Amino acid sequence: MGLTINELVAYATEKLHGGWSWDQTVGNIKETLKNEEWPPMAIDAMIQSVSAQLQQEQPPERPSSTTMMEMMQRMMDRINTLESEKAAHIQAAQANQAATNIAPKKRYPDPEPFDGTRSKYQGWKFTC
Numbered sequence: 001m002g003l004t005i006n007e008l009v010a011y012a013t014e015k016l017h018g019g020w021s022w023d024q025t026v027g028n029i030k031e032t033l034k035n036e037e038w039p040p041m042a043i044d045a046m047i048q049s050v051s052a053q054l055q056q057e058q059p060p061e062r063p064s065s066t067t068m069m070e071m072m073q074r075m076m077d078r079i080n081t082l083e084s085e086k087a088a089h090i091q092a093a094q095a096n097q098a099a100t101n102i103a104p105k106k107r108y109p110d111p112e113p114f115d116g117t118r119s120k121y122q123g124w125k126f127t128c
């Protein structure tokens with residue numbers, strides 16, 4: 001007896017929304033409970049409980065196909081807007097990166113290579 005009423009209600013709801021008839025759903029639940037060796041009276045009581053709980057719940061309205069198409073169109077418009085904004089940000093970032101990749105001008109020219117003369121070392125050192 002591992003199945004609870006909430007699990008069976010969820011199962012029945014899923015099957016009914018999936019296109020099964022009430023009789024098919026009840027038959028499947030009864031078969032499952034029989035396989036778990038439930039007593040027949042307990043099975044009937046469980047089916048009545050599931051039925052009562054399903055009647056208390058109001059199933060959500062399924063949107064019509066035109067409503068679905070309108071929602072899909074709004075989603076596509078939002079996606080297109082986001083993609084165009086992303087492309088603009090990427091272009092701006094690439095432009096900024098290109099501007100920062102320009103090497104700055106050197107302030108002072110590189111000193112001439114040291115020729116190894118000891119007497120010229122101090123002067124060369126100061127030019128560096």
